[in-house]
Amino acid sequence: MTLGPEWALDWTRLTAQAMTEHRAELIELDRQIGDGDHGENMFRGFSAVVAKLDALAEPPTTVGDVLKLVATTLMSTVGGAAGPLYGTAYLRAAKVTMVDDLDGAGVVAMLEAGLEGIVVRGKANPGEKTMVDAWTPAVAAAVAAARDGATPTEVLTAAAGAAEQGAKDTKDLLATKGRASYLGERSIGHIDPGATSSALVIRAAAETAARVAG
Amino acid sequence: MSAPASVALVLVSHSRELARGAAELAAQMAPGVVILPAGGTPAGLGTSFDLIFESLVEATDGGRAAVVLTDLGSAVLTTEAVLDLADEDVVARVRLADAPFVEGAVAAAVAAYGGAGLEAVRAAAEGAGAVFAGAASAPRVAATDTGAVADTAGGAQRELTLRNPLGLHARPAAELARMVGGFDATVTINGVDAASVLELMKLGATGGQHLVVRADGPDSSAALDAVARAVEGGFGEA
Numbered sequence: 001m002t003l004g005p006e007w008a009l010d011w012t013r014l015t016a017q018a019m020t021e022h023r024a025e026l027i028e029l030d031r032q033i034g035d036g037d038h039g040e041n042m043f044r045g046f047s048a049v050v051a052k053l054d055a056l057a058e059p060p061t062t063v064g065d066v067l068k069l070v071a072t073t074l075m076s077t078v079g080g081a082a083g084p085l086y087g088t089a090y091l092r093a094a095k096v097t098m099v100d101d102l103d104g105a106g107v108v109a110m111l112e113a114g115l116e117g118i119v120v121r122g123k124a125n126p127g128e129k130t131m132v133d134a135w136t137p138a139v140a141a142a143v144a145a146a147r148d149g150a151t152p153t154e155v156l157t158a159a160a161g162a163a164e165q166g167a168k169d170t171k172d173l174l175a176t177k178g179r180a181s182y183l184g185e186r187s188i189g190h191i192d193p194g195a196t197s198s199a200l201v202i203r204a205a206a207e208t209a210a211r212v213a214g
Numbered sequence: 215m216s217a218p219a220s221v222a223l224v225l226v227s228h229s230r231e232l233a234r235g236a237a238e239l240a241a242q243m244a245p246g247v248v249i250l251p252a253g254g255t256p257a258g259l260g261t262s263f264d265l266i267f268e269s270l271v272e273a274t275d276g277g278r279a280a281v282v283l284t285d286l287g288s289a290v291l292t293t294e295a296v297l298d299l300a301d302e303d304v305v306a307r308v309r310l311a312d313a314p315f316v317e318g319a320v321a322a323a324v325a326a327y328g329g330a331g332l333e334a335v336r337a338a339a340e341g342a343g344a345v346f347a348g349a350a351s352a353p354r355v356a357a358t359d360t361g362a363v364a365d366t367a368g369g370a371q372r373e374l375t376l377r378n379p380l381g382l383h384a385r386p387a388a389e390l391a392r393m394v395g396g397f398d399a400t401v402t403i404n405g406v407d408a409a410s411v412l413e414l415m416k417l418g419a420t421g422g423q424h425l426v427v428r429a430d431g432p433d434s435s436a437a438l439d440a441v442a443r444a445v446e447g448g449f450g451e452a
Binding site: 082178 | 228254255257258261262286287288291292298
């Protein structure tokens with residue numbers, strides 16, 4: 001089985017639903033170590049994405065078409081750092097998904113491109129209590145799964161589990177990038193909101209893959 | 215009045231009010247320079263991809279170059295994302311300054327007003343942080359009583375006394391910096407570069423203080439005369 005534009009649409013809508021359901025949680029996480037707007041920003045951004053999907057005249061023909069629309073919409077509608085960070089991640093991911101439906105290796109390439117976009121834009125390294133700390137283990141798990149011949153769904157499921165663990169593990173980290181870095185030592189003991197929303201995005205990808213591809 | 219500035223400024227902030235306020239402050243010292251505030255989002259605090267994109271397009275209209283100043287982290291990220299997606303001919307004429315928002319905007323605006331090019335305007339913005347960081351320990355040149363004009367090694371020097379009570383605060387400092395920028399001469403006041411509004415403000419010179427003005431270069435005597443007229447006229451405040 002491979003994952004095509006239909007999956008990408010389902011993934012995007014489920015992500016929007018997850019941002020709605022976790023809006024308050026993300027706001028609270030960000031209030032503890034940031035400016036408290038991450039939940040609101042992600043909710044607003046993905047709501048705008050869904051509105052754009054609803055208004056599409058032609059159905060998208062590739063996964064990349066969907067991801068590019070997500071990228072440009074998030075950049076325009078998410079006010080915080082998450083806008084350019086997610087925007088660049090989706091844009092890079094779109095570039096490698098513009099032709100074929102995704103097999104296991106295609107999913108890995110998409111996730112790798114997403115992580116690369118976040119690193120290029122945010123210049124963060126693993127261990128600095130950012131989105132990178134969810135994406136880095138997710139990509140590593142995806143690479144390992146694909147090497148063993150896993151299906152796209154299995155690759156995404158492995159990535160989602162690793163992203164969730166990575167997000168949890170940000171609790172003990174000291175923030176050295178982003179708004180939380182102003183707090184210094186006081187950032188320790190709180191889970192990073194960007195890593196948390198990243199895990200939600202990747203989990204939504206895995207769940208929808210299981211639905212459409214099994 | 216110099217020729218229309220070839221470098222515009224775009225001030226990117228999370229806050230609409232902060233961007234507007236900084237633009238207003240900088241514009242006061244640099245009439246005619248295009249200074250575009252790009253602060254906030256339609257939803258409130260934050261940085262807007264669309265607003266920054268539109269501001270950059272407007273700032274670089276008609277072949278102008280533009281220097282962008284930013285406040286907190288995501289202002290930089292959003293600006294970089296815009297530059298990733300903007301047309302190459304626009305991107306080639308835009309520089310992102312790593313500078314303190316307010317001080318950098320003022321310094322860049324005055325440099326642009328004086329006709330500085332793209333890299334020089336960015337350098338003026340980026341140098342603004344160092345100027346203020348050193349302000350607390352800056353040496354103050356002691357006042358002396360020797361007067362009149364003294365020719366020294368091809369240049370000229372003159373001592374003046376500040377007439378207006380507030381001395382070299384922002385507006386007069388900007389007036390002097392703009393003025394000396396128009397002469398083919400290197401002018402210093404109490405040892406600092408008189409073409410730098412921030413260096414002049416850093417002197418903290420108030421009414422009654424003596425200034426040692428030195429000029430070197432072909433226009434040195436004309437520059438000294440102009441500075442003397444402005445100082446002795448109390449910048450219209452005395």
